[in-house]
Amino acid sequence: MSISIPGDLRYSTSDEWVRTEGEEVVIGITDYAQDALGDVVYIELPAVGTVLIPGESFGVIESVKASSDLYAPVGGEVVAVNSDLEANQEPINQDPYGAGWLLRIRPSGEEEPLMDATAYAAYCEERAH
Amino acid sequence: MLKRTPLFATHVGMGARMVEFGGWEMPVQYSGIINEHMAVRQGAGLFDISHMGRFMVRGPQAEAFLQYVASCNVAAITLGQANYGLLCQPDGGIVDDIFIYHLLDEYLVVVNASNRDKDWAWLQQHCVGFDVELEDRSERWAMLALQGPAAEQLLAQAEDSTTHDLTHLPFHGVALTTVFGQTALIARTGYTGEDGFELFFAAGAAPEMWQRLLALGDVKPCGLGARDSLRFEPCLALYGHEISATINPYEARLGWVVKLDKGDFVGRETLAAIKQAGPTRRLTGFELVGKGVARGDYAVHSVEGEPIGVVTTGMPSPTLGKPLGIALVPTALSSEGSAFDVIIRDRPVRARAVKMPFYKPRYKK
Numbered sequence: 001m002s003i004s005i006p007g008d009l010r011y012s013t014s015d016e017w018v019r020t021e022g023e024e025v026v027i028g029i030t031d032y033a034q035d036a037l038g039d040v041v042y043i044e045l046p047a048v049g050t051v052l053i054p055g056e057s058f059g060v061i062e063s064v065k066a067s068s069d070l071y072a073p074v075g076g077e078v079v080a081v082n083s084d085l086e087a088n089q090e091p092i093n094q095d096p097y098g099a100g101w102l103l104r105i106r107p108s109g110e111e112e113p114l115m116d117a118t119a120y121a122a123y124c125e126e127r128a129h
Numbered sequence: 130m131l132k133r134t135p136l137f138a139t140h141v142g143m144g145a146r147m148v149e150f151g152g153w154e155m156p157v158q159y160s161g162i163i164n165e166h167m168a169v170r171q172g173a174g175l176f177d178i179s180h181m182g183r184f185m186v187r188g189p190q191a192e193a194f195l196q197y198v199a200s201c202n203v204a205a206i207t208l209g210q211a212n213y214g215l216l217c218q219p220d221g222g223i224v225d226d227i228f229i230y231h232l233l234d235e236y237l238v239v240v241n242a243s244n245r246d247k248d249w250a251w252l253q254q255h256c257v258g259f260d261v262e263l264e265d266r267s268e269r270w271a272m273l274a275l276q277g278p279a280a281e282q283l284l285a286q287a288e289d290s291t292t293h294d295l296t297h298l299p300f301h302g303v304a305l306t307t308v309f310g311q312t313a314l315i316a317r318t319g320y321t322g323e324d325g326f327e328l329f330f331a332a333g334a335a336p337e338m339w340q341r342l343l344a345l346g347d348v349k350p351c352g353l354g355a356r357d358s359l360r361f362e363p364c365l366a367l368y369g370h371e372i373s374a375t376i377n378p379y380e381a382r383l384g385w386v387v388k389l390d391k392g393d394f395v396g397r398e399t400l401a402a403i404k405q406a407g408p409t410r411r412l413t414g415f416e417l418v419g420k421g422v423a424r425g426d427y428a429v430h431s432v433e434g435e436p437i438g439v440v441t442t443g444m445p446s447p448t449l450g451k452p453l454g455i456a457l458v459p460t461a462l463s464s465e466g467s468a469f470d471v472i473i474r475d476r477p478v479r480a481r482a483v484k485m486p487f488y489k490p491r492y493k494k
């Protein structure tokens with residue numbers, strides 16, 4: 001199975017992606033992460049206004065098989081939450097970089113060490129064995 | 130080195146996701162757990178369960194020996210029938226849960242994959258003094274499960290018989306027949322809460338049998354993920370979770386499998402005392418009142434905050450569409466409507482005891 005890793009995003013070691021859009025960043029989980037989790041059936045996300053600390057858990061994502069923590073790849077204030085995911089989590093599996101986005105953040109400037117697409121592809125490849 | 134079934138290469142070739150389970154490298158999913166789960170509830174799914182142990186017990190005292198090691202009444206299993214049973218320790222803890230099939234002049238005992246070596250040693254140790262012969266046929270035979278409401282009609286097409294023996298096979302019945310030209314034992318048994326069959330046949334024939342069964346029609350290949358969610362909804366016990374060496378049958382609500390009046394057997398004395406006194410803790414089903422998903426091994430606290438038990442299995446139920454769980458709690462809290470807290474990520478989440486099973490099995494009886 002081939003994993004989609006868009007070239008214009010940055011990636012955390014806990015498999016979140018970060019897209020910079022002007023002054024804000026959008027985050028979600030990667031195709032690798034959704035594939036490893038399987039069908040997502042439940043997600044818990046923070047409320048707008050929550051301040052995220054890089055590397056700390058900000059929510060949880062559940063499949064039939066497992067629970068996974070979500071870790072903040074960047075620090076900052078949550079300015080928008082993808083509330084469509086409350087009723088239907090399918091976009092996380094179907095379109096993890098698009099309709100499956102999780103949060104929009106006004107970044108504080110603090111970040112986890114993030115990888116570019118090439119480094120993240122190698123990181124995924126490494127774990128496939 | 131992880132062990133592999135005769136279908137390992139087939140699973141990998143078909144793109145299954147492989148995981149370690151009880152020392153075995155097995156498919157956890159093919160198309161996705163929910164997809165496979167619903168296929169078995171609504172149509173048919175095929176599972177490779179060759180990792181399970183298959184032991185033959187024969188000889189003049191085969192019945193007497195099994196009667197002595199198992200908790201169920203083996204004398205009541207008529208020829209061509211099978212029954213669920215437990216191997217119990219002298220202290221009442223459970224060595225394993227097993228299926229005993231009464232074949233012509235011998236018994237087939239199917240045990241859990243993770244307990245194969247332990248069970249074999251247990252049987253060897255307890256057969257001293259009995260005129261019996263034990264044979265481990267786990268490697269020589271493959272084992273597949275074809276499960277779901279469409280299983281009967283599909284498998285009937287594969288049976289090389291004009292009399293369609295398997296459609297007459299009763300619940301828990303077992304018969305020797307021919308499937309796609311291959312001699313096979315077929316039993317109306319399973320672990321999904323649906324009608325279905327388990328097939329035993331020569332290991333070398335497994336890849337061809339697998340492909341031909343899938344080609345029968347709308348049959349989904351399934352992995353251990355769906356096997357677990359399918360057994361969870363009808364609350365069928367999984368060793369290491371609902372039952373173990375430190376959980377007795379009464380705690381596991383398996384008192385119906387313990388026949389104290391059948392004569393002596395390993396564990397009987399202790400089990401009789403436990404039954405008389407009543408178990409101090411017991412399994413209960415629960416649903417969450419608060420938000421979250423409970424998982425196996427999560428702690429259970431009283432509403433006052435005291436640690437009182439543990440979740441044995443928990444997950445979002447694909448058929449019922451909500452998170453459910455099974456927990457081992459004090460008996461007083463094991464009846465419907467009782468309240469307790471499950472500790473989910475360091476936070477107490479209120480739970481309410483509900484009736485088991487969550488899903489009523491749809492066996493063809």
